Amino acid sequence: MRTGASLAVGERPIRPSAVEWQMERGATQADHEATLLARIARRDATAFETLYDRYSRAIYSLALRLLGNPQAAQEVAQEIFLHIWRGAGEFIPARGSARSWVLSLAHHRTVDALRRQRVRAVEPLAEGDLGAGGGADVVDQALRGVEGATVRSALMTLSPEQREAIVLAYYGGYTQQEIANRLRIPLGTVKTRIRDGMQRLRGQLVQGEEER
Amino acid sequence: MTHEQASELLAAFALHALDRDEEQAVSAHMQSCAQCQDELASLREVTEQLGSAVGQVSPPPRLREAVLAGIRSRPDVITLRRGWVVGVAAAAAVLLLVLAGLGVSLSRQLTALSARLAAQERVLALLAAPSARSVPLTGTVAAAVRFVYDPDRGLGALVVSDLRDPGRESVYQLWLIAGAQPESAGVFRPLPGQPIVLPVTADFSRYQAVAISVERAPSGALQPTTTPVLLGKL
Numbered sequence: 001m002r003t004g005a006s007l008a009v010g011e012r013p014i015r016p017s018a019v020e021w022q023m024e025r026g027a028t029q030a031d032h033e034a035t036l037l038a039r040i041a042r043r044d045a046t047a048f049e050t051l052y053d054r055y056s057r058a059i060y061s062l063a064l065r066l067l068g069n070p071q072a073a074q075e076v077a078q079e080i081f082l083h084i085w086r087g088a089g090e091f092i093p094a095r096g097s098a099r100s101w102v103l104s105l106a107h108h109r110t111v112d113a114l115r116r117q118r119v120r121a122v123e124p125l126a127e128g129d130l131g132a133g134g135g136a137d138v139v140d141q142a143l144r145g146v147e148g149a150t151v152r153s154a155l156m157t158l159s160p161e162q163r164e165a166i167v168l169a170y171y172g173g174y175t176q177q178e179i180a181n182r183l184r185i186p187l188g189t190v191k192t193r194i195r196d197g198m199q200r201l202r203g204q205l206v207q208g209e210e211e212r
Numbered sequence: 213m214t215h216e217q218a219s220e221l222l223a224a225f226a227l228h229a230l231d232r233d234e235e236q237a238v239s240a241h242m243q244s245c246a247q248c249q250d251e252l253a254s255l256r257e258v259t260e261q262l263g264s265a266v267g268q269v270s271p272p273p274r275l276r277e278a279v280l281a282g283i284r285s286r287p288d289v290i291t292l293r294r295g296w297v298v299g300v301a302a303a304a305a306v307l308l309l310v311l312a313g314l315g316v317s318l319s320r321q322l323t324a325l326s327a328r329l330a331a332q333e334r335v336l337a338l339l340a341a342p343s344a345r346s347v348p349l350t351g352t353v354a355a356a357v358r359f360v361y362d363p364d365r366g367l368g369a370l371v372v373s374d375l376r377d378p379g380r381e382s383v384y385q386l387w388l389i390a391g392a393q394p395e396s397a398g399v400f401r402p403l404p405g406q407p408i409v410l411p412v413t414a415d416f417s418r419y420q421a422v423a424i425s426v427e428r429a430p431s432g433a434l435q436p437t438t439t440p441v442l443l444g445k446l
Contacts, residue, residue: 056271148266202254
């Protein structure tokens with residue numbers, strides 16, 4: 001990397017201080033992630049580039065897991081980063097960590113993309129080849145993609161019904177209503193499974209959190 | 213939506229498993245409910261971990277290029293009609309070009325329209341200002357490029373009448389220079405035989421010069437990596 005590209009063009013230099021480009025401003029400093037989002041909200045492209053390097057793998061991997069297709073995952077990842085660029089000002093540090101905000105935004109946009117895909121494909125939700133299990137294949141497949149040991153074992157502490165509902169929602173991108181249709185069970189049952197399952201997962205996964 | 217209804221749906225909200233209407237209703241309730249905000253924050257710690265647990269795959273490098281290009285691309289570049297003027301010398305001629313450009317740009321797609329109209333409004337206001345100044349950019353390449361700006365109102369525009377194509381692998385990047393600190397004002401590519409205008413809003417009292425360097429396509433650089441090819445003193 002060159003460090004002193006000169007500005008001295010033409011016969012009249014402006015003044016000595018304007019002659020040197022200042023290179024790589026602040027690129028090495030370790031930014032706190034919340035500060036990073038605050039800087040992005042002020043349209044700081046260096047901060048955005050740092051954020052990209054920190055999150056692109058996590059965001060792309062999540063999109064790829066849900067969408068199952070590299071091309072679609074790249075498209076949605078690009079959309080997610082544009083949302084972060086435009087919406088960084090909406091992040092409020094008092095309401096959670098920057099990482100949870102970024103991953104929630106990424107999941108939301110990816111699920112939206114997945115639902116657009118399904119609308120185009122006109123997937124039959126309640127009948128046809130889904131069989132009696134309704135979600136078993138999706139759940140098995142999604143669980144195979146979960147490589148984090150802590151999350152895997154936390155999911156295994158759930159009842160199979162809770163696990164199924166949460167996996168279909170988070171990794172399958174299905175709404176509660178769609179899950180009820182798929183599994184042919186009442187919506188209220190799905191709601192209870194999701195609520196209780198998330199409580200239990202929180203007890204397992206969130207530090208200092210007592211199981212409720 | 214009552215607090216009880218909303219809090220019942222928070223887990224599904226965090227999982228993005230609500231229908232759009234329900235989601236909006238929960239979202240609206242959340243604005244004014246600190247308890248639900250706290251609850252959501254802790255549920256998001258769970259979904260964050262669910263999201264982080266998937267097998268990690270690096271995206272292709274071109275994604276980085278595309279994302280960074282996306283935030284640097286200027287939607288407000290005004291394209292002027294081919295053949296009107298080559299080698300603009302005076303602000304009056306620029307004004308004619310801009311007026312001619314209005315008709316052209318209006319027919320362009322709606323998405324970029326409002327940005328362009330706002331840009332054109334700014335450029336027209338700039339050219340009408342008695343305090344407007346115009347400086348030619350000179351340097352190592354033959355070019356007809358000027359920077360027109362009104363220091364009183366912080367409006368400016370780069371007028372590129374003639375500038376050679378930087379090649380497929382490169383773009384031109386405009387910099388405002390404050391002391392030793394160049395700040396990017398966006399990347400652009402000249403169109404053959406077709407002047408373009410890039411509006412720039414800034415406090416010009418902070419800057420001593422404008423410069424153009426050749427940078428890597430499509431997104432340019434955060435800081436210049438090459439010696440500028442054109443420079444104009446403000």
